[in-house]
Every structure is written in C-alpha cells, then in structure tokens.
C-alpha cells in the first residue's frame with residue numbers, strides 16, 4: 001500500500017487471526033492501519049495505540065496477551081485499540097522509507113497534510129468523540145533504559161496513570177506531533193517505554209498496565225506524593241547532523257562515540273563526562289530544545305576534540321542503533337524536577353538498573 005492511499009479500517013470485534021499473529025505477519029490479517037473497538041461493561045473506553053513504530057512489538061504482544069487471557073468474556077471496560085504501522089512492522093523497521101513517522105503526525109504536528117497525519121486525525125477524532133477514560137501509547141527503545149513512562153501534563157490524573165506503570169516518569173513538551181500530545185488534550189495520557197523489543201518482561205509489564213486500566217473504575221484519586229515518583233523533564237534532544245558519520249568502535253568518523261554510551265541512560269552524569277571524540281574541529285552535535293519551546297542551553301564543549309558535558313545531566317534513549325539515531329536522535333537530556341515542575345538539585349549519583 002502506498003502512503004497516498006492510507007485507509008483506516010474499523011473492526012467491532014477481534015479480527016480473525018489477530019490474537020496469534022506475529023507483528024511481521026499482521027499485514028496478512030489486517031488490511032492496513034486498523035482501529036479495533038471492543039465493547040466492555042464500562043462504556044467509557046480505554047484507548048491504546050501500538051506499533052506506531054513498526055519494530056516495537058511489546059504493545060501488540062501485550063494487547064494480544066490481555067485479550068487472550070480474557071477469552072470470550074466481555075471486557076470490564078470498552079477498549080479502542082489502534083494498530084498503526086503494520087507495513088513497517090512487516091519489515092521489522094520503525095518507519096518505511098517515504099513514510100512520515102507515525103508518532104510525529106498527530107494533531108499538533110508540524111506536517112498536518114501528509115497522508116499519515118490525515119490517518120492520525122481520523123483515529124484521534126474517532127477516539128475523542130467517544131470520550132476516552134485514558135490513553136496508553138506503548139513503545140520500546142533500543143539502548144539500555146529502565147521501563148518508564150512519559151507525560152505531557154504535570155497534573156494528578158496524568159501522574160496517577162503513569163504511576164500505574166512505575167515510578168520513573170519523564171515530562172516532556174517536544175517533539176511535536178506525538179500521540180500523547182494530542183490525547184493529553186482530551187484525557188489522561190501516557191507513553192510507556194517498555195525497554196528493548198522482544199523481551200517477555202517488557203510485554204508482561206505492558207499487559208499489567210492494560211489490565212489495570214481496564215479493571216479500575218477511576219484513576220487513584222489520592223495525590224501522588226513526591227516519594228512515589230522519580231520525575232524528570234526532557235530539556236534537550238541531541239541529534240547527529242544528517243551528513244555526519246559516527247562510530248562506536250573508534251573507527252574514523254565525524255563522531256567517535258564511546259563504546260559503552262548506551263549504558264549511561266538514566267545515570268546522573270557530572271559535568272565533564274565524555275561522550276567520545278569529534279573527527280574535526282568543525283563537527284558539532286545538534287542540540288534542540290526539549291522543554292521551553294525556543295531555547296536550549298549549551299550542553300557540550302569540544303575542547304581538544306573531546307565531546308564533554310558542560311553541566312550535569314541525565315540522558316535517556318542513548319543508543320548504538322544507527323537506524324534509531326538517524327530516524328530519531330542520539331539521546332534526550334533530562335534533569336530531575338519536583339511535582340511543582342521546578343528543577344531539583346542533582347542528588348547522589350546513581351544508576352538505575354535496567
């Protein structure tokens with residue numbers, strides 16, 4: 001199917017063959033991007049999106065498992081499931097060449113006229129008209145990261161929903177056009193990052209979240225306490241210029257990153273920490289704002305060809321996966337914040353086990 005004829009198909013039951021289908025085979029079971037709208041005892045739906053990135057399989061595996069466990073019994077809550085980029089899933093890639101990333105095209109996107117944005121708008125309008133109880137967008141990532149959730153609004157219902165997944169919560173405003181950017185305008189919404197793809201523990205964790213959201217009548221109403229959460233905010237997104245080369249094994253390149261860079265995620269890195277070396281004095285990383293919309297601080301200096309942090313920071317999603325770096329970024333840079341949204345001074349250095 002070409003990007004110009006992206007058709008949304010809506011099912012009112014579980015499509016035949018869906019529950020036992022591997023992500024790479026979904027294109028044989030579904031005609032294209034699909035909404036599966038299943039009734040439940042509580043009519044206000046839970047919205048779940050999976051496979052916005054075609055090579056991130058925990059979401060679809062978790063939904064399949066949750067529905068298998070339920071068998072023929074009616075769900076406790078109506079479930080509206082969006083199965084996104086099955087064409088990319090067939091080839092086990094995040095996004096196909098020529099496609100726009102399915103998680104950059106939701107209302108609020110910078111590219112509202114591409115076919116993927118029209119599809120996302122259709123899905124969003126369908127869900128919004130049915131007043132979702134909550135929204136889950138389920139992803140994997142490629143480096144060594146703890147499981148964590150992301151929220152766009154620092155408000156109690158969003159924190160309560162995120163807390164159902166775990167205590168590590170990232171607040172971010174960029175990039176634009178992400179699923180939770182749109183859904184946060186109509187209901188409590190989280191993106192969950194379930195670690196590396198293909199792991200049973202990733203799927204199990206996502207199943208638990210889906211089942212919790214289907215079974216509870218209300219989100220916990222008691223305020224989330226500062227002791228319950230480890231709250232961080234994305235302040236910057238670090239990209240590699242598209243023309244630049246990079247390596248992780250010290251082979252000559254514009255950026256020669258340290259080989260263990262993907263082990264640094266969620267560590268409190270002090271100023272002076274090296275990310276590696278640059279190949280020439282003119283080579284620079286692109287650092288774009290992740291929080292305040294148009295300003296970003298300097299995070300790196302390049303003295304003597306060394307790429308060093310100029311301030312303490314906590315990175316996320318550092319990866320050695322070249323495709324992920326090219327299509328998304330090298331990493332996100334975060335600082336710890338309080339429930340009031342104010343930055344907190346760095347604590348004792350620690351590393352979250354992943």
Ligand SMILES: [Zn+2]
Nearest residue numbers: 053056139140
């Ligand atoms: Zn993703």
